[in-house]
Amino acid sequence: xxxxxxxxxxxxxxxxxxxxxxxxxxxxxxxxxxxxxxxxxxxxxxxxxxxxxxxxxxxxxxxxxxxxxxxxxxxxxxxxxxxxxxxxxxxxxxxxxxxxxxxxxxxxxxxxxxxxxxxxxxxxxxxxxxxxxxxxxxxxxxxxxxxxxxxxxxxxxxxxxxxxxxxxxxxxxxxxxxxxxxxxxxxxxxxxxxxxxxxxxxxxxxxxxxxxxxxxxxxxxxxxxxxxxxxxxxxxxxxxxxxxxxxxxxxxxxxxxxxxxxxxxxxxxxxxxxxxxxxxxxxxxxxxxxxxxxxxxxxxxxxxxxxxxxxxxxxxxxxx
Amino acid sequence: xxxxxxxxxxxxxxxxxxxxxxxxxxxxxxxxxxxxxxxxxxxxxxxxxxxxxxxxxxxxxxxxxxxxxxxxxxxxxxxxxxxxxxxxxxxxxxxxxxxxxxxxxxxxxxxxxxxxxxxxxxxxxxxxxxxxxxxxxxxxxxxxxxxxxxxxxxxxxxxxxxxxxxxxxxxxxxxxxxxxxxxxxxxxxxxxxxxxxxxxxxxxxxxxxxxxxxxxxxxxxxxxxxxxxxxxxxxxxxxxxxxxxxxxxxxxxxxxxxxxxxxxxxxxxxxxxxxxxxxxxxxxxxxxxxxxxxxxxxxxxxxxxxxxxxxxxxxxxxxxxxxxxxxxxxxxxxxxxxxxxxxxxxxxxxxxxxxxxxxxxxxxxxxxxxxxxxxxxxxxxxxxxxxxxxxxxxxxxxxxxxxxxxx
Numbered sequence: 001x002x003x004x005x006x007x008x009x010x011x012x013x014x015x016x017x018x019x020x021x022x023x024x025x026x027x028x029x030x031x032x033x034x035x036x037x038x039x040x041x042x043x044x045x046x047x048x049x050x051x052x053x054x055x056x057x058x059x060x061x062x063x064x065x066x067x068x069x070x071x072x073x074x075x076x077x078x079x080x081x082x083x084x085x086x087x088x089x090x091x092x093x094x095x096x097x098x099x100x101x102x103x104x105x106x107x108x109x110x111x112x113x114x115x116x117x118x119x120x121x122x123x124x125x126x127x128x129x130x131x132x133x134x135x136x137x138x139x140x141x142x143x144x145x146x147x148x149x150x151x152x153x154x155x156x157x158x159x160x161x162x163x164x165x166x167x168x169x170x171x172x173x174x175x176x177x178x179x180x181x182x183x184x185x186x187x188x189x190x191x192x193x194x195x196x197x198x199x200x201x202x203x204x205x206x207x208x209x210x211x212x213x214x215x216x217x218x219x220x221x222x223x224x225x226x227x228x229x230x231x232x233x234x235x236x237x238x239x240x241x242x243x244x245x246x247x248x249x250x251x252x253x254x255x256x257x258x259x260x261x262x263x264x265x266x267x268x269x270x271x272x273x274x275x276x277x278x279x280x281x282x283x284x285x286x287x288x289x290x291x292x293x294x295x296x297x298x299x300x301x302x303x304x305x306x307x308x309x310x311x312x313x314x315x316x317x318x319x320x
Numbered sequence: 321x322x323x324x325x326x327x328x329x330x331x332x333x334x335x336x337x338x339x340x341x342x343x344x345x346x347x348x349x350x351x352x353x354x355x356x357x358x359x360x361x362x363x364x365x366x367x368x369x370x371x372x373x374x375x376x377x378x379x380x381x382x383x384x385x386x387x388x389x390x391x392x393x394x395x396x397x398x399x400x401x402x403x404x405x406x407x408x409x410x411x412x413x414x415x416x417x418x419x420x421x422x423x424x425x426x427x428x429x430x431x432x433x434x435x436x437x438x439x440x441x442x443x444x445x446x447x448x449x450x451x452x453x454x455x456x457x458x459x460x461x462x463x464x465x466x467x468x469x470x471x472x473x474x475x476x477x478x479x480x481x482x483x484x485x486x487x488x489x490x491x492x493x494x495x496x497x498x499x500x501x502x503x504x505x506x507x508x509x510x511x512x513x514x515x516x517x518x519x520x521x522x523x524x525x526x527x528x529x530x531x532x533x534x535x536x537x538x539x540x541x542x543x544x545x546x547x548x549x550x551x552x553x554x555x556x557x558x559x560x561x562x563x564x565x566x567x568x569x570x571x572x573x574x575x576x577x578x579x580x581x582x583x584x585x586x587x588x589x590x591x592x593x594x595x596x597x598x599x600x601x602x603x604x605x606x607x608x609x610x611x612x613x614x615x616x617x618x619x620x621x622x623x624x625x626x627x628x629x630x631x632x633x634x635x636x637x638x639x640x641x642x643x644x645x646x647x648x649x650x651x652x653x654x655x656x657x658x659x660x661x662x663x664x665x666x667x668x669x670x671x672x673x674x675x676x677x678x679x680x681x682x683x684x685x686x687x688x689x690x691x692x693x694x695x696x697x698x699x700x701x702x703x704x705x706x707x708x709x710x711x712x713x714x715x716x717x718x719x720x721x722x723x724x725x726x727x
Contacts, residue, residue, distance in 0.1 A: 095619070095622065097618075097622050097623075115624065117624030117626045118508040118578070118624070118625060118626060119578030119624055119626075120624035122578060123622075137508075138508050138626065139508030139510075140508035141508070175508060178506070178508060201505040202500040202502070202504070202505055203501055203502040206505070206506075
């Protein structure tokens, strides 16, 4: 179900895996003019998704990503409906497949899904007629986060290619890290991955990244430092001794930041544990922190994805 | 009843090294003779038309009595794992389960080693033996507590029952569903290192050594695990092991589309472990090939990978997939039938699994060449959860005789 002649031939956006570098670049290019529109002081409405129904089906709690997708859809004129698992029949034992069939029967035009199980979004995508965007599935992928991160780097640094990017934190449980490793290496960045040995996945080097346990060593000459949230809710209790010790080894402090390039960029997908993985003085650094910019790029990136994926159903010339 | 002469057969006796052409004579429910000097005039004559005639398969460790699938696969007896609902931890339940397939299929229940398979208190193993249990099993999981496992082994040894155990360390595998490695990392699946198997085997071999128990590792899947079994056998311990076609012919790459039909326990391993499994079958380290038949419907499998139940429907494909080993030269056909019939019979203390005169007339007619394609939508099993969907295979059972009667 793909149209190979278009610059983005995929029906869904389920992950970065499977995307060619030029397809990733195409999505980034598309996002750029949405950045300009969003920054305009006047009305930010476009309207090209008018009459389309966008369902945000979030089976796992989220504030930021859900809000970002909701704003993106509304700016494009879609009718956006948010479905929270806590309020849905999922809690009453309905299977995910039943939910997918139900959403499909309601004739959604695009579905955005977040789910706590790896692979769950694909399971739904296989059973609906409309495009599906993965807003995070388990530890597997979170493609729009990786795209918005790449867009942020490209905007600030001019290019992703050749940049030394250090990703630090709970890589084992992180879909953000997985999507970013795929996206950044595809775009030609040199990626270093830092985690305590208990939070590093096996055979990580297969992603063509350099693994580190020593944060200081991994920071040397870095152009970009991408911190991951220490996902306390995913911990069974035994991965790290304490947040205090974690901070001592892997917290981003001004002293550590000084090991990176002078113009290094600090990023974080949020929400931050201030004082654990990152100190406020770094997170709020006026020049080096790109954390609020990431949020801004997030809306533009999601507008681009919603636009591109619905072109076929909207009958856009060359895409139908 | 009476006499039946199966003529023009390629007789595959697991006790022999070669296939003998000729006639198998059946009297009532037992085998009377191989190539008798004369065929009694009152014998009913059946032309096997050159098919292989072998003992029926004895499947050591299935999770459901699924007769249509067993019949298709040439399985005439199976040892039923105690992980049923309710758990086979009570003599009455064991007796009931043992009647489950008769007359055309015999179920040999395995008694739960511990009450409710909780891994804590010994179940009534002696009473279950009296009720027909042919072995003791720890269920889908190992017994985490080594003290409990030692008591199970000692108790079972005194009752002359084989203990069937699951070889995965509980601590390492807690909360995991895959083998640590590139596939699990890319898919974001919680994973345990494959040495979880070797750790469990090491412990249980040490316990078997001091208890004198007969211990059977139901599914061994790693190079390290096989090395330990090999060494224990060389030491003269009564240690045996099995594996299943899934570990012989699939690696963890099979889960890379989040295919829940390939979610198994133990999980699929690396390609090098898969090759080690084939080598272990070829060199005699593996005693048993089991289907580990566990049909699971959509309510268990049409779920996100992490939430899906492990297990595969394997009864129908057990023989056809195992025949690959014969075609590839790893085993002779009689040697394969030792893994599929004679060895399981021995471990369960059954006088079956051979063509020896006096053995029960549980016979299958095998056409080893017929090609067919595995189709999960058209299976005889209670559910079509096979990870081999679409695979072309060769070899099919044409006739099944149980206790002297064709079914």
